[in-house]
Amino acid sequence: MALVIFIGAYLIDTGSCRSRRARDHALEIHEVRDAIIPGTISMALEMGKNAREALAKDQDGATVVAKIGAGFVAFRGVVAANDWKTEDGFTIGNVSIAGIDEFRNDEYRIWLKNENMVG
Secondary structure (H helix, E strand, O other): OOOOEEEEEEEEEEOEEEEEEOOOOOOOOOOOOOOOOOOOOHHHHHHHHHHHHHHOOOOOHHHHHHOOOOOOOOOOEEEEEEEEEEOEEEEEEEEEEOOOOOHHHOOEEEEEOEEEOOO
């Protein structure tokens, strides 16, 4: 059973321990200094490292990431459908996630246009 964790534009497939990332707009360091919130890159690195370590030990990566980010796990499930197309240069699509465990009988849907997502 493959669980998924959504972290911003990142999707971690805990069933296969593979991650999918959206990469965009390379910037020079002087541009990045004014474009990011201090500490976010270090936090993202810590989240990724700890998630990988938890998954390698067959532990719950979602809870580990949520704790580091002072958040919570809002949904658990498996991807039931992933339909997308390219239209006028945009990736447009829908992702449907069927709930598991305490979220059984629930569905989480995500509408996306490039990196912009609404769930």
